[in-house]
Amino acid sequence: MPALPLRNIWILKVLTSASETLTVSGWLFEAGRSAKHAAILERLSPDALVVSPQGLPARHYTDGELTAISDRVGAIPRRLTFADGAVFETEDNAGIDRLLSERLAASETFLARLEVFHPRLIVIALIAIGLIFATIRYALPVLANMAAAVTPTPVIELIDRGALETIDRAFLKPSNMDQIRKDEIGAGFAALAALSDTGQIGLDLIFRDGGIIGPNAFALPGGTIIMTDQLVRLAGTDDEIFGVLAHEIAHVEERHSLRQIYRSLGIAALIAMIGGDSGEIVEDVLAQGSLLLTLSYSRRFESQADTRAVDLMKAVGRDPAALATILERITEKCRNCGKTSWYTTHPGTEGRSEAIRQRAQK
Ligand SMILES: [Zn+2]
Incomplete structure (x- = not known):
C-alpha cells in the first residue's frame, strides 16, 4: 500500500x-x-x-x-x-x-x-458500544435465570452446605432459644412450607444467634432458611415471624438467591454453567460463602417475595399485614446495622410496607 x-x-x-x-x-x-x-x-x-x-x-x-x-x-x-x-x-x-x-x-x-464519511464510522462505533451495554444490562439477568433453572438440585444442596459452614464460622453462633419455642415456630413454618412450591428443593428452618448480623433471616438457594434469635425476640407477634419466613420461602421458590449469585458471577461463568460446567461455579460460591450474606436482592425480587408471602400467610390463616409491621420494626431498629442487616439485603423497605398492606386487604 x-x-x-x-x-x-x-x-x-x-x-x-x-x-x-x-x-x-x-x-x-x-x-x-x-x-x-x-x-x-x-x-x-x-x-x-x-x-x-x-x-x-x-x-x-x-x-x-x-x-x-x-x-x-x-x-x-x-x-x-x-x-x-x-x-x-x-x-x-x-x-x-x-x-x-x-x-x-x-x-x-x-x-x-x-x-x-467517518461520521458513519462513529455511529457504527456508538451502536457497538450500545450493544455491549445492552448485553450486560439485559442478557446477564436472562442468562442468570437460565443458569438458575438448569442448576441440578444436588449442586444447589452443595452450595447450601458450603455456604452455611462458611457463614457459621464467620458470623453465627448456636441459638440460645429453648427447644419449645423452636418447635412452635417450626410447626408454623411447616404449615407454610406445605403450601409452597419449591419443586425438588426441600425447605429447612434453622435457628442461630445472629451475633453482629442482628435481627435477620435469610434463605440459601437449597432451601435452608436461617432465622436469628434476635429477629424472634424483635417480633411483636408470631405472625410477624411467619411473615418473614413466608417471604424467605418465596425467595427459595423463585430461586432468587441463586439468580442473584449468578448475576454477580458474570457472563462467562454463566455460559459455562448453562453448558453444564458447574464445578467451577460451585467452587467460586463456596470460596465466598459470605457473599450470600451481603448479596442484596433486587427490588423486583423483594416485591415478588412480599406478594407471595402475603398469599401464603392468607392461605394458612395468618395476618398477612404482619410482614409490614415487622419490616417497620427492623427498619426502626436497624438503620445503621451495616452491610449484612436484613434492612440492607432486602432493600426498598419504605415503599414495601405500604404495598404489603394494600395486597393484604384484597
Ligand atoms: Zn427478601
Whole structure:
C-alpha cells in the first residue's frame, strides 16, 4: 500500500479516471469457438469493462464477471476469461496491468468512502458500544435465570452446605432459644412450607444467634432458611415471624438467591454453567460463602417475595399485614446495622410496607 493517506489516493483516482479512458487492443475468442476477432478492451468505470470486437456487438462486463486473468510471464500474451466463457487475449501487458490497477482502485474506493464519511464510522462505533451495554444490562439477568433453572438440585444442596459452614464460622453462633419455642415456630413454618412450591428443593428452618448480623433471616438457594434469635425476640407477634419466613420461602421458590449469585458471577461463568460446567461455579460460591450474606436482592425480587408471602400467610390463616409491621420494626431498629442487616439485603423497605398492606386487604 502506498504511503499516501487513503483519502488522497481516492481523490487522485477520481481525477485520473475522469481524464483518461483506458483501452487495450487484442483478440476476442467467443466461448467454444476457435475463430478470433480483433477487439478493443476498455474500462468504462471502476467496475465496468467493455469488449468491442470488429464487426460484432460490444460485450459489457462488470469486474465481477472477469473470472480469470493469466499471470504476466515474459512476452506471452495475457488471457482474460469472462463469466460467459469469452476470452480476451492481448500482448499489451502494460495495458492490462494499468487496467488491473484501475480495478484495485475500485476496491480502494470503498475503503476511501469509509474514510471520507467517518461520521458513519462513529455511529457504527456508538451502536457497538450500545450493544455491549445492552448485553450486560439485559442478557446477564436472562442468562442468570437460565443458569438458575438448569442448576441440578444436588449442586444447589452443595452450595447450601458450603455456604452455611462458611457463614457459621464467620458470623453465627448456636441459638440460645429453648427447644419449645423452636418447635412452635417450626410447626408454623411447616404449615407454610406445605403450601409452597419449591419443586425438588426441600425447605429447612434453622435457628442461630445472629451475633453482629442482628435481627435477620435469610434463605440459601437449597432451601435452608436461617432465622436469628434476635429477629424472634424483635417480633411483636408470631405472625410477624411467619411473615418473614413466608417471604424467605418465596425467595427459595423463585430461586432468587441463586439468580442473584449468578448475576454477580458474570457472563462467562454463566455460559459455562448453562453448558453444564458447574464445578467451577460451585467452587467460586463456596470460596465466598459470605457473599450470600451481603448479596442484596433486587427490588423486583423483594416485591415478588412480599406478594407471595402475603398469599401464603392468607392461605394458612395468618395476618398477612404482619410482614409490614415487622419490616417497620427492623427498619426502626436497624438503620445503621451495616452491610449484612436484613434492612440492607432486602432493600426498598419504605415503599414495601405500604404495598404489603394494600395486597393484604384484597
Ligand atoms: Zn427478601
